[in-house]
Amino acid sequence: xxxxxxxxxxxxxxxxxxxxxxxxxxxxxxxxxxxxxxxxxxxxxxxxxxxxxxxxxxxxxxxxxxxxxxxxxxxxxxxxxxxxxxxxxxxxxxxxxxxxxxxxxxxxxxxxx
Amino acid sequence: xxxxxxxxxxxxxxxxxxxxxxxxxxxxxxxxxxxxxxxxxxxxxxxxxxxxxxxxxxxxxxxxxxxxxxxxxxxxxxxxxxxxxxxxxxxxxxxxxxxxxxxxxxxxxxxxxx
Numbered sequence: 001x002x003x004x005x006x007x008x009x010x011x012x013x014x015x016x017x018x019x020x021x022x023x024x025x026x027x028x029x030x031x032x033x034x035x036x037x038x039x040x041x042x043x044x045x046x047x048x049x050x051x052x053x054x055x056x057x058x059x060x061x062x063x064x065x066x067x068x069x070x071x072x073x074x075x076x077x078x079x080x081x082x083x084x085x086x087x088x089x090x091x092x093x094x095x096x097x098x099x100x101x102x103x104x105x106x107x108x109x110x111x112x113x
Numbered sequence: 114x115x116x117x118x119x120x121x122x123x124x125x126x127x128x129x130x131x132x133x134x135x136x137x138x139x140x141x142x143x144x145x146x147x148x149x150x151x152x153x154x155x156x157x158x159x160x161x162x163x164x165x166x167x168x169x170x171x172x173x174x175x176x177x178x179x180x181x182x183x184x185x186x187x188x189x190x191x192x193x194x195x196x197x198x199x200x201x202x203x204x205x206x207x208x209x210x211x212x213x214x215x216x217x218x219x220x221x222x223x224x225x226x227x
Contacts (some may be wrong), residue, residue, distance in 0.1 A: 042217030
């Protein structure tokens with residue numbers, strides 16, 4: 001069974017503060033993704049990466065940065081957290097692009113006050 | 114505009130009954146679809162994918178794709194209380210460097226009552 005873990009599982013942040021969400025996978029997958037989930041919107045892609053030290057923008061990248069320091073680790077960074085970034089964030093990994101299944105982590109619930 | 118739309122928003126099914134979920138895409142470039150299931154407090158987990166016209170069956174789950182109408186459906190036979198969850202339809206869209214984004218619908222909440 002593919003394994004994707006996320007930390008922290010929940011976080012409360014203040015407006016204007018910096019937030020870092022971490023993701024770790026033990027699947028030996030090349031691709032990693034960050035999505036956010038909001039009620040009424042399903043999940044939407046923020047950033048993704050196909051190799052260490054490289055990231056690509058997804059559909060809603062504004063206000064977010066991503067970092068992939070190794071194949072196993074992928075971080076999402078909110079430099080200046082805003083109220084509108086309150087959401088549940090999911091990390092996923094998949095094998096070499098194509099039509100391979102994306103395996104999701106358990107999510108991080110972020111509340112920005 | 115939501116590129117992938119699902120209906121109904123919620124569905125109640127008696128245990129042992131059939132649940133039918135619908136999904137329509139507005140983008141003819143979408144040719145490959147997934148159904149994901151999300152239990153409360155967990156991440157989504159893939160149920161099955163479909164990219165050929167017609168039916169695909171995996172256990173109690175049957176997906177149907179009609180490319181001409183861009184319509185995808187999921188049918189759950191002999192529904193169990195453990196099937197109570199949020200179900201997503203997602204289209205697979207190619208991105209740079211071989212990546213593939215999942216374009217999710219807004220989901221259907223299924224409740225199975227004993």
